[in-house]
Amino acid sequence: MTAAPLALSQARLPRWAPVLVGVIALALAGLPALLSGWGSVTWLVTAVAVFLVGMPLWSRLVEGRRAAVDRLVTALIWTAFAVACAPLVWLVYVVVRNGAPAINGRFLSISMLNVIGDEQGGIYHALLGTLLVTVAATVVSVPIGILTAIYLVEYGKRSRPARLITFLVDVMTGIPSIVAGLFALALLVLVFGTAFRAGIGGSIALSLLMVPTVVRSSEEMMRLVPDDLREASYALGVPKWRTVTGVVLPTSVAGIVTGVVLAISRVIGETAPLLVVAGATDGVNTNLFDGRMTTLPVFIFSQYATSTPVGYERAWGGALVLIALVMVLNLAARLVGRIFAPAKSH
Amino acid sequence: MAKSIDVSDLDIYYGDFLAVEGVTMTVKSRSVTAFIGPSGCGKSTMLRSLNRMHEVIPGARVEGKVVVDGQSLYDPSVDPVAVRRQIGMVFQRPNPFPTMSVYDNVLAGHRLNATRLRKSEADTIVERSLQGANLWNEVKDRLTKPGMSLSGGQQQRLCIARAIAVEPEVLLMDEPCSALDPISTSAIEDLIHELKSEYTIVIVTHNMQQAARVSDETAFFNLKAAGRPGHLVEFNPTRKMFSTPDEASTEAYISGRFG
Numbered sequence: 001m002t003a004a005p006l007a008l009s010q011a012r013l014p015r016w017a018p019v020l021v022g023v024i025a026l027a028l029a030g031l032p033a034l035l036s037g038w039g040s041v042t043w044l045v046t047a048v049a050v051f052l053v054g055m056p057l058w059s060r061l062v063e064g065r066r067a068a069v070d071r072l073v074t075a076l077i078w079t080a081f082a083v084a085c086a087p088l089v090w091l092v093y094v095v096v097r098n099g100a101p102a103i104n105g106r107f108l109s110i111s112m113l114n115v116i117g118d119e120q121g122g123i124y125h126a127l128l129g130t131l132l133v134t135v136a137a138t139v140v141s142v143p144i145g146i147l148t149a150i151y152l153v154e155y156g157k158r159s160r161p162a163r164l165i166t167f168l169v170d171v172m173t174g175i176p177s178i179v180a181g182l183f184a185l186a187l188l189v190l191v192f193g194t195a196f197r198a199g200i201g202g203s204i205a206l207s208l209l210m211v212p213t214v215v216r217s218s219e220e221m222m223r224l225v226p227d228d229l230r231e232a233s234y235a236l237g238v239p240k241w242r243t244v245t246g247v248v249l250p251t252s253v254a255g256i257v258t259g260v261v262l263a264i265s266r267v268i269g270e271t272a273p274l275l276v277v278a279g280a281t282d283g284v285n286t287n288l289f290d291g292r293m294t295t296l297p298v299f300i301f302s303q304y305a306t307s308t309p310v311g312y313e314r315a316w317g318g319a320l321v322l323i324a325l326v327m328v329l330n331l332a333a334r335l336v337g338r339i340f341a342p343a344k345s346h
Numbered sequence: 347m348a349k350s351i352d353v354s355d356l357d358i359y360y361g362d363f364l365a366v367e368g369v370t371m372t373v374k375s376r377s378v379t380a381f382i383g384p385s386g387c388g389k390s391t392m393l394r395s396l397n398r399m400h401e402v403i404p405g406a407r408v409e410g411k412v413v414v415d416g417q418s419l420y421d422p423s424v425d426p427v428a429v430r431r432q433i434g435m436v437f438q439r440p441n442p443f444p445t446m447s448v449y450d451n452v453l454a455g456h457r458l459n460a461t462r463l464r465k466s467e468a469d470t471i472v473e474r475s476l477q478g479a480n481l482w483n484e485v486k487d488r489l490t491k492p493g494m495s496l497s498g499g500q501q502q503r504l505c506i507a508r509a510i511a512v513e514p515e516v517l518l519m520d521e522p523c524s525a526l527d528p529i530s531t532s533a534i535e536d537l538i539h540e541l542k543s544e545y546t547i548v549i550v551t552h553n554m555q556q557a558a559r560v561s562d563e564t565a566f567f568n569l570k571a572a573g574r575p576g577h578l579v580e581f582n583p584t585r586k587m588f589s590t591p592d593e594a595s596t597e598a599y600i601s602g603r604f605g
Binding site: 229239 | 397399428429430431432434435437439441442443444445454455457458459505508509512
């Protein structure tokens, strides 16, 4: 009696099979697209649909059921990825297309002061305003956020005050930005009188929005630090606070920095609270504590509100600069994260 | 250097749960004392209570006395940080600080406490500690490499170097070889033999041969029954423990027969 040979191998489609099916799908969908004059989007969607049917079908016939399901799900996941990326790519494309013509040296270096009609205007005042307001907001919220996270992770643990703070932080996450703006305005008005406007008010509003994000992300990062390291430090006779500053923070700094930058990216584009509390102006104001101050989003909003072609162009230009700013911030965060990241083995 | 530890009537709790009950023993100075016993009998808990690492876990507390050099460690006036400076600890899994180089890991006890050291002093401490841990020859050319870049056995010896760099009186080791291969284990056992001349060493181990090889005295812990607190069954010189123990249960455990 002979045992049946082990069936370990089976028919496989060649490696270039997906490419072939893709090309065929594009061609098949191209036929009706040409005949009835579809747009490129319809053509692509149809091609994807054809691929999603054709690829698993061929695989089913040659490779069997499990491979076919694998092919189908792989294709679905790639489709989902493309769908998720499409808005981002499209957004960047549109902003660059519309904004790039507006950008030149003068645009970046002058303000809108005494600019009438179609004259060359600039965003210098708004750029400066955005930087000042955001930096001030960061300076206020990062220490508060990180210290809160340290309390929650290292000292509060699961105690009643810690649970209360966690709850309040979660509530804060949900504050609408306009409400934060109104709160900052009310605070300024109470202290300095009704006509007072200053960039610092905007910073207060933004820090209200930043603090919960910073707390949450720092907390998560510090929780990831293994207790082994804390115990190793305690066992060397190191007090708790030095363990926090010397072991926990350095080990988690990369993640904390990333969290802070994400928080900045979130608030740098805020418009409503700044419009309410920092107001808008055409001139350069470098004093955070007195006078109206324009930020980029407010600039974009007010230029758009002029409803003139040149206003639209300036708004697109401002939008492009804002996106570039956020992009630079993110790259900087990655760099900082890489520099501080715990050394990997080998 | 090197002090003895007198433990009397020690009860150790996690919250309301009594983990170890009524331990009385004396750990001799400049000798190696091994704690053996089945899992969950409270060996590690007992060890951690000797340098007040036990209370790092929320709700953990002890009753009874641990006396080192005439001072009761659990006296309200005693600072646990000061206790841990004198009684160092090496853990089951090697845990070098991932953000630090080999050099900085050895100096961690000084650096984290912001002790001011001249470069020459720091170099001396690093070399002496690494030599003490039998690691100097292997890492002297890569002191600036991350501590995590060493192999598991080297990492554990790095942790021992880190512990002896602050010159403690006592060294506690919680299953220091359980995550290591036989060669690294043998390196660490040799090291324990050498360290014995300067330090009081307490080691928890699951490996009976290891206890027999490295220790001068052995304490056998056991559970009376599942869910009951662990207790000290027998504490005697290792030679006697492994040849003619006083208790029948000790002999049963050591020879692999239970109950």
